[in-house]
Amino acid sequence: MSLMENYRRPINIVALINLMAFGLLYFYQQPYDYRIVIVGVLITGIVYLTNILMIKLKYEDEILFLIVSMLASVGLIILYRLDPVLGYKQLAWFVLGNVLFFCGAYIYRKLTIWDQLIYVYPVLSLILFCLTLLFGTKIKGATNWIMIGSIGFQPSEIIKLLFIFFIAAYYRHPDKLTINNFPWYRRKIKLDSKYVFMFLVYLHIGFLAAQRELGTGLLFLLIYLIMLYVFDSNFKFFLANMGMVLLGGLAGFAFVHHVQVRFMAWMNPWADVAGKGYQITQSLFAIGAGGFFGTGIGLGQPEYIPEVTTDFIFSAICEELGVFGGVAVVLLYFILVYRGIKITLNIKDCFHKAVALGISVMLGFQSFIIIGGVIKLIPLTGITLPFISYGGSSLTTSFIALGILQATSFKAVGEEVTDAAEIQQENN
Amino acid sequence: MQQKYNKKIINVLIFISVLFLSVIGYLTYFEFAVKNNIVSSSYNRRLWAREDRTLRGTIYDRRGVVLAKSELQEEKQERIYPHGSLYSHIIGYNSISYGKSLLEARFNNELLNINPLNPVLDFKDKLTGGKSIGNDLFLTLDHRLQEKAAELLGKRNGAVVVLNPRTGQVLAMVSKPDFNPNKRNLEKNWNELVESEVNPFLPRATQGLYAPGSTYKVAVSAMAIEKGLDAKTFQDEGSVVIEGKSFSNYGNKAFGTLDLTKALAVSSNVVFAQLGVELGADNLKELAERVGMGKKIPFDIPVSESRFPYQSMNKTDQAAVGIGQGKILMTPLQVALIAAGIANDGLIMRPYIVDRIISQNGFVVKTQRPAVLYHWTTREIASEVKEMMYQVVANGTGRNAQISGIKVAGKTGTAQNELTEKTENKEHAWFIGFAPVEDPQIAVAVIVEYSGSTGGGAAAPIARELMANWLGR
Numbered sequence: 001m002s003l004m005e006n007y008r009r010p011i012n013i014v015a016l017i018n019l020m021a022f023g024l025l026y027f028y029q030q031p032y033d034y035r036i037v038i039v040g041v042l043i044t045g046i047v048y049l050t051n052i053l054m055i056k057l058k059y060e061d062e063i064l065f066l067i068v069s070m071l072a073s074v075g076l077i078i079l080y081r082l083d084p085v086l087g088y089k090q091l092a093w094f095v096l097g098n099v100l101f102f103c104g105a106y107i108y109r110k111l112t113i114w115d116q117l118i119y120v121y122p123v124l125s126l127i128l129f130c131l132t133l134l135f136g137t138k139i140k141g142a143t144n145w146i147m148i149g150s151i152g153f154q155p156s157e158i159i160k161l162l163f164i165f166f167i168a169a170y171y172r173h174p175d176k177l178t179i180n181n182f183p184w185y186r187r188k189i190k191l192d193s194k195y196v197f198m199f200l201v202y203l204h205i206g207f208l209a210a211q212r213e214l215g216t217g218l219l220f221l222l223i224y225l226i227m228l229y230v231f232d233s234n235f236k237f238f239l240a241n242m243g244m245v246l247l248g249g250l251a252g253f254a255f256v257h258h259v260q261v262r263f264m265a266w267m268n269p270w271a272d273v274a275g276k277g278y279q280i281t282q283s284l285f286a287i288g289a290g291g292f293f294g295t296g297i298g299l300g301q302p303e304y305i306p307e308v309t310t311d312f313i314f315s316a317i318c319e320e321l322g323v324f325g326g327v328a329v330v331l332l333y334f335i336l337v338y339r340g341i342k343i344t345l346n347i348k349d350c351f352h353k354a355v356a357l358g359i360s361v362m363l364g365f366q367s368f369i370i371i372g373g374v375i376k377l378i379p380l381t382g383i384t385l386p387f388i389s390y391g392g393s394s395l396t397t398s399f400i401a402l403g404i405l406q407a408t409s410f411k412a413v414g415e416e417v418t419d420a421a422e423i424q425q426e427n428n
Numbered sequence: 429m430q431q432k433y434n435k436k437i438i439n440v441l442i443f444i445s446v447l448f449l450s451v452i453g454y455l456t457y458f459e460f461a462v463k464n465n466i467v468s469s470s471y472n473r474r475l476w477a478r479e480d481r482t483l484r485g486t487i488y489d490r491r492g493v494v495l496a497k498s499e500l501q502e503e504k505q506e507r508i509y510p511h512g513s514l515y516s517h518i519i520g521y522n523s524i525s526y527g528k529s530l531l532e533a534r535f536n537n538e539l540l541n542i543n544p545l546n547p548v549l550d551f552k553d554k555l556t557g558g559k560s561i562g563n564d565l566f567l568t569l570d571h572r573l574q575e576k577a578a579e580l581l582g583k584r585n586g587a588v589v590v591l592n593p594r595t596g597q598v599l600a601m602v603s604k605p606d607f608n609p610n611k612r613n614l615e616k617n618w619n620e621l622v623e624s625e626v627n628p629f630l631p632r633a634t635q636g637l638y639a640p641g642s643t644y645k646v647a648v649s650a651m652a653i654e655k656g657l658d659a660k661t662f663q664d665e666g667s668v669v670i671e672g673k674s675f676s677n678y679g680n681k682a683f684g685t686l687d688l689t690k691a692l693a694v695s696s697n698v699v700f701a702q703l704g705v706e707l708g709a710d711n712l713k714e715l716a717e718r719v720g721m722g723k724k725i726p727f728d729i730p731v732s733e734s735r736f737p738y739q740s741m742n743k744t745d746q747a748a749v750g751i752g753q754g755k756i757l758m759t760p761l762q763v764a765l766i767a768a769g770i771a772n773d774g775l776i777m778r779p780y781i782v783d784r785i786i787s788q789n790g791f792v793v794k795t796q797r798p799a800v801l802y803h804w805t806t807r808e809i810a811s812e813v814k815e816m817m818y819q820v821v822a823n824g825t826g827r828n829a830q831i832s833g834i835k836v837a838g839k840t841g842t843a844q845n846e847l848t849e850k851t852e853n854k855e856h857a858w859f860i861g862f863a864p865v866e867d868p869q870i871a872v873a874v875i876v877e878y879s880g881s882t883g884g885g886a887a888a889p890i891a892r893e894l895m896a897n898w899l900g901r
Contacts, residue, residue, distance in 0.1 A: 284462075
């Protein structure tokens with residue numbers, strides 16, 4: 001039971017921060033809004049409940065979920081402060097996310113056919129892409145939403161997971177993609193599995209580019225390159241891909257207008273503050289207004305930042321919680337990635353290892369791309385901040401991903417000899 | 429296999445760590461270095477939101493004359509500059525359309541009482557809904573002296589800097605041309621002002637860069653004394669050829685045998701060109717550094733760096749620097765600091781213009797105290813140079829700066845510029861000086877652009893009037 005005692009303490013911190021933040025929000029609002037208290041208590045309750053459930057179900061890595069609870073709490077606090085209605089909605093998505101987390105973990109553990117579905121993943125992805133292109137709704141310049149009634153969802157969020165599974169399955173069965181009788185000028189030629197794989201990957205990215213989802217496209221590229229680096233024994237193939245990506249990037253910069261616009265807005269947003277540089281400069285003003293300690297929750301003006309509930313939520317965090325608050329969030333993502341990679345290191349099965357690594361780096365890169373973008377460290381490409389940004393698709397997908405990561409940690413210990421000494425030896 | 433993967437995975441972790449660390453590093457860098465330059469942008473709506481709730485503080489001169497104030501007019505506040513263009517290059521402007529500049533930008537937080545460590549007070553204001561009032565700035569400027577300086581410069585372009593050499597307090601600072609920062613005038617004239625060839629938005633005293641001309645001979649003299657060249661005498665035949673380039677006196681006058689004191693008094697280019705060569709590149713570079721060229725002067729409004737752009741110097745360069753020409757460029761403030769440094773026994777005091785910041789309930793938020801900026805020469809050398817500068821006014825080119833009953837020290841300068849090569853009578857006229865010599869209370873630098881006259885003719889009378897005015901004669 002020492003395990004339980006070890007894990008009880010951090011959860012109290014999460015609860016304490018939640019109660020303090022919602023308490024402040026409550027006292028700030030005039031007239032007093034008792035619903036704030038209810039939301040705060042609800043979130044804290046859910047976090048406790050999940051934690052107890054995880055201990056009962058003997059999940060291995062409770063810390064992983066605690067980190068995410070903290071991130072989601074920060075997101076809910078900021079969202080509630082920005083717009084209470086969005087706060088309620090996000091709370092509902094948060095509850096659903098928690099359920100999906102357990103479902104995801106359970107299903108992933110029970111089924112053993114995941115690596116066999118190598119053909120299914122890309123086909124599903126492509127179908128979803130085509131559906132988005134055909135029936136998609138254009139929101140903020142990107143055609144990436146499918147509306148079913150009044151509820152919209154972003155297929156690219158689900159495709160992220162399919163993409164990781166596809167790559168993982170490929171490295172378990174590297175030869176399954178070979179096409180033997182490919183018709184080519186009336187001849188039949190044999191296409192190597194490697195090239196078919198590569199083609200399918202770039203097809204994904206091509207679709208994303210066509211939908212103008214530059215951020216997600218960049219994320220896919222990074223995940224692909226990392227997987228290539230780790231799992232492909234052919235280092236030259238990795239370098240060749242790097243070269244292609246660089247060339248592609250240069251070509252994109254040379255020929256695609258909106259890539260140029262983003263780049264110029266990054267280089268010198270002050271040249272056109274009222275126009276192209278508007279978003280990023282408003283974001284910088286917000287971060288500057290917060291200083292190191294922030295204005296305090298509810299005391300800043302994050303409503304001046306465009307798209308503050310989704311892409312620019314980190315700027316709002318920096319304004320009201322200060323750069324220290326922002327750095328704390330960055331560190332939370334960092335230990336999340338660290339825990340994920342720690343799990344990855346202990347998995348012996350290649351498929352599960354790839355899935356765990358894919359999810360870990362996905363969460364890491366996704367947060368880096370958007371945080372780096374809104375602070376003007378790198379060019380801005382819109383993507384959600386996992387677990388914090390408003391949005392059902394993003395939040396639930398992130399929770400499913402987390403559930404799968406959690407399940408792979410089971411595989412790490414469950415399927416292999418749990419001899420710590422042996423693992424130790426191997427790691428050295 | 430397993431081990432190989434894990435090694436690479438560790439590398440991936442390291443890579444991601446670097447990414448996250450760069451985010452944290454950049455955020456810290458942003459707070460320290462970038463933020464202050466951008467938050468005062470007029471596109472930052474936060475500033476104006478704050479201005480809706482807080483009445484901006486008032487700016488006073490050293491005797492309590494109001495130089496800028498905010499008044500409520502139909503729920504909106506307007507910034508009013510009662511003296512029009514007189515302080516446009518010190519206080520700047522505060523405009524919803526065009527942003528903020530100079531003191532209005534630099535002391536925005538103080539004027540609006542924005543305190544990053546004190547959100548509690550903010551919170552109180554927000555709850556009570558009351559309009560809070562910002563802090564007031566008390567400047568070191570003297571309104572009467574400022575008016576006098578502007579009047580003396582008149583319609584001519586140029587700059588005047590008046591300092592207390594003992595403390596570094598700026599007593600008056602005028603740059604011309606200037607502009608009227610009041611809302612109606614600024615909005616009406618904006619395009620014209622931006623496009624104007626004479627650049628009325630340039631605060632010449634702090635950001636105009638000029639060749640210091642013969643005023644730089646004061647600095648060269650100090651270095652010459654330090655290197656023991658003051659005992660030498662020179663033959664002045666009106667011009668001297670150094671490595672094929674001829675350096676001649678103003679009007680090609682030959683002065684015959686000169687010692688250092690006389691050479692400064694008559695402003696002999698022949699002597700100082702040779703002194704430049706004798707001192708050599710290393711000494712000239714060291715001198716430039718000691719008087720602060722190529723360094724940022726910490727000041728309450730932005731100051732351009734004075735330039736000493738030589739990597740290597742041949743003899744012609746050395747001779748040119750010896751007479752304050754060549755590629756060296758200085759701001760009038762920097763030139764004033766050289767004079768003030770001699771007046772203050774070799775110590776250059778840090779210049780400042782905001783004396784104290786007082787909150788509405790009389791609480792002193794911040795005061796500035798005199799501090800030494802550079803030790804540029806010794807007390808002994810400074811007192812020798814003082815005497816030499818006194819001779820300039822008493823018997824030399826600076827006679828126009830004489831005040832009866834007060835010993836005045838000074839140095840004239842007539843600086844060539846890009847126009848003098850093509851057209852005649854386009855030299856900049858310089859004068860630097862301080863008084864009284866025994867106990868300097870005031871140091872002055874005056875530059876009149878393209879005056880077509882000498883420093884003694886155009887600039888020295890302005891300096892005399894200002895010194896006499898300040899010393900009460």
